[in-house]
Amino acid sequence: MSGSLVCVGVGITLGAHISPISRSHIEQADKVYMLMSDGFVESWVASMNxxxxxxxxxYDEGKSRHSTYQEMTDELVSAAQSGLKVVAAFYGHPGVFACVSHKAIAKLIELDIPAKMEAGISAEDCLYADLAIDPGKSGCIHYEASQFMLYKRAIDTAAHLILWQVGVAGDVSLSKYSTGEDYTQILVELLLTYYPADHEVILYEARTLPTSKMRIEKIDLNSLTSARLSMQTTLVIPPCTKLMPNNELREKLKKLDNPSFLTLVQ
Ligand SMILES: C[S@@+](CC[C@H](N)C(=O)[O-])C[C@H]1O[C@@H](n2cnc3c(N)ncnc32)[C@H](O)[C@@H]1O
Incomplete structure (x- = not known):
């Protein structure tokens, strides 16, 4: 018996985002593991198989997410190893800010057991639609908020900066469900080295149920410390500077005398 694993995403809004291929994998699986944003979404997925x-x-309060994710990965791997046709269904996109799917697929491929991922609609996709942001206009940088704090990362203030998991920003223990104002204040201090205190930032929460309201709350960067941040909040920081022309490169390109250059820079 040969087992397999397919990781699928059901999107962010219940019922609205799932792709036909992901639904079909869920319906035809021997076993479906679910990691959903809430109980309603979980019940909806459970109705398919x-x-x-x-x-x-x-998950457990106080337990390191490192151990949690490793145990989830082991569960998926051993189910596929036992010969079952396994599907792991995640909310959003199964491979966006989600390590379990990547780790389980990599392990199974190493073991020569078929494993793959189907794309889904992530919070990022919803954000582009709901906030009318085109990442192609001046660029978009995505960081996990704690990683952004714990490592020296570069920021281009002419691009959008998107910080994920801002509700647990600075959680070094990886065991909290929320970090408080003291933690957010340290994030704000870091951001103030790039952005003015009155720079407008957006707290974004896409609709998870067709009936729920999305959150698009625009506040000053300074007010972020006391803002309500949940596990579903994504912080969007619009650019505060303009794109700077790279004149040296423009000159080099001009010398190539490429007729399409003029269209490119217009
Ligand atoms: C572990 S990541 C999972 C992301 C998910 N795999 C996806 O494709 O969107 C959790 C983070 O995703 C973002 N997120 C999840 N649900 C969201 C929602 N409804 N609206 C906005 N951002 C959301 C938040 O930044 C949250 O902290």
Whole structure:
């Protein structure tokens, strides 16, 4: 018996974002593991296959997410190794800010067991639509908020800066469900080295249920410290500077005398 794993995403809004291929994988699986944003979404996915199991019980207050994610990965790998046709269904895109899917697929490929991922609609996709941001206009940089704080990362203030998991920003223990004002204040201090205090930032929460309201709250960077931040909040920081022309490169390109150059820079 040869087992397999397919990681699929069901999108962010219940019922609205799932692709036909992801739905079909869920319906035809021997076993479906679910990691969803809430109980409603989980019940909806569970209605597609009688053999669904939630991965939520692996989480525990005070338990390091490192161990949680490793245990989830091991569960997926051993189910596929046992010969089952396994589907791991995640909310959003299964491979966006989600390490379990990547780790399980890599491990199974190493073991010569078929494993793959289908794309889904992530919070990032919703954000472009709901906030009318085109990442092609001046660029978009995405960082996980804690990683952005714990490592020296470069920022281009002419691009949009998107910080994920801002509700647990600065959680070195990897075991909290939210970090408080003291932690957010340190993030704000870091951001103030790039952006003015009155720079407008956006707290974004896409709709998870067709009936719920999305959150698009525009506040001053300074007010971020006391803002309500949840596990679903993504922080969007619009550019505060203009694109700077690279004249040296423009000259080099001009010398190539490429007729399409003029169209490119217009
Ligand atoms: C572990 S990541 C999972 C992302 C998910 N795989 C996806 O494709 O969107 C969790 C983070 O995604 C973002 N996120 C999740 N749900 C969201 C929502 N409804 N609206 C905005 N951002 C969301 C938040 O930054 C949150 O902290």
């Amino acid at each position: 009688d053999n669904c199991e939630s991965l939520q019980p692996y």
